Amino acid sequence: MLSLLLLLFIGAGAIAAYGYVQMQPMKRSEQPVKITIEPGTGTATIANILEEQGLIKNSFLFKSYLKWKTEGNRFQAGVYEIQPGVTYDEIIQKLNRGDVVKAEMIRFTIPEGYTVKQMAERLAEAEYVNKEVFLNLVKEANGIEEAILPNIPESSELNYRLEGYLFPETYELEKGSSEADIISRMLQETDKRIRNIPDFDQKLKARGLNFNQLMTVASLVEREVVVDSERSLVAGVIYNRIAKDMKLEIDATVQYLLEKPKERLLYKDLQSVDSPYNTYMYKGLPPGPISAPSLKSIEAALDPKPSDYLFYVTKKDGTGEHLFAKTYAEHLQNIKKSKATAK
Numbered sequence: 001m002l003s004l005l006l007l008l009f010i011g012a013g014a015i016a017a018y019g020y021v022q023m024q025p026m027k028r029s030e031q032p033v034k035i036t037i038e039p040g041t042g043t044a045t046i047a048n049i050l051e052e053q054g055l056i057k058n059s060f061l062f063k064s065y066l067k068w069k070t071e072g073n074r075f076q077a078g079v080y081e082i083q084p085g086v087t088y089d090e091i092i093q094k095l096n097r098g099d100v101v102k103a104e105m106i107r108f109t110i111p112e113g114y115t116v117k118q119m120a121e122r123l124a125e126a127e128y129v130n131k132e133v134f135l136n137l138v139k140e141a142n143g144i145e146e147a148i149l150p151n152i153p154e155s156s157e158l159n160y161r162l163e164g165y166l167f168p169e170t171y172e173l174e175k176g177s178s179e180a181d182i183i184s185r186m187l188q189e190t191d192k193r194i195r196n197i198p199d200f201d202q203k204l205k206a207r208g209l210n211f212n213q214l215m216t217v218a219s220l221v222e223r224e225v226v227v228d229s230e231r232s233l234v235a236g237v238i239y240n241r242i243a244k245d246m247k248l249e250i251d252a253t254v255q256y257l258l259e260k261p262k263e264r265l266l267y268k269d270l271q272s273v274d275s276p277y278n279t280y281m282y283k284g285l286p287p288g289p290i291s292a293p294s295l296k297s298i299e300a301a302l303d304p305k306p307s308d309y310l311f312y313v314t315k316k317d318g319t320g321e322h323l324f325a326k327t328y329a330e331h332l333q334n335i336k337k338s339k340a341t342a343k
Contacts, residue, residue, distance in 0.1 A: 028083070028084060034101065036078075037076070072092075108123060113291045134183070138162040144184060225297070323338060
């Protein structure tokens, strides 16, 4: 009997010693091991991954340790880098914190007033997108699924369906993001900014506009105005001309149609392209936006400054300001004043 007890004692000691050895950290290494924990992965699978990757010696003992410590229910999914040689507790702490490897990011800025062509060129130069793929996606929005899309019309008259709806901002996305990922993120930003405008839906309804018309006016304001204080005033001029059934005759709509924008448009340029975007040829708004408007331009289009002005001309003094007129005769006088201030 004594011999049996002695054997049992020795056996238990051997098991305990084996368990102790198996629970000790692996040989320390300066080179971390990368593991991926997918969402919904259980502790048994995580233990197996750790053993397979040489981070622990025995997955069964690790699972047992988790049960004893009532751990494992707070592990977070993600990609981790763990150095061989760390203890069970250090591994548990890392997984609980979600101390994942930070993804390599790309960062880019889209200026206010950019067209989708300009965006495609900038992103392609940075090697973030394929230019043609990007433009094909913004033309039809095929495969793009965002909450804002039902408010953006599909029309054969549109040069690009998503023109004006990719918000101008500085973005950070994971390296390797696809063209669709980038476009979706920019649409999400537009949706967020619009939703943050107080009483947006009520104001839009009060103006008697749909979302596309509002964004079109905002894009015209963006391309025409440099001085912030004039945005709402120019928006008002646009609405005044529409109310009087006048052509808008906005240079920016012609520039939008040209292969390369010109510093100064000539009369022949104004009649050079037969397009519904050409506001020198057709009354009313273009079929869609001509650029990505800033939030200030969107707010100006939503809440224009009332006036009797029907005309404006840019000063030639370098300020970017405009001279406004109620009549064509006044407008002609302003054109003379503008030329007189030229530097």
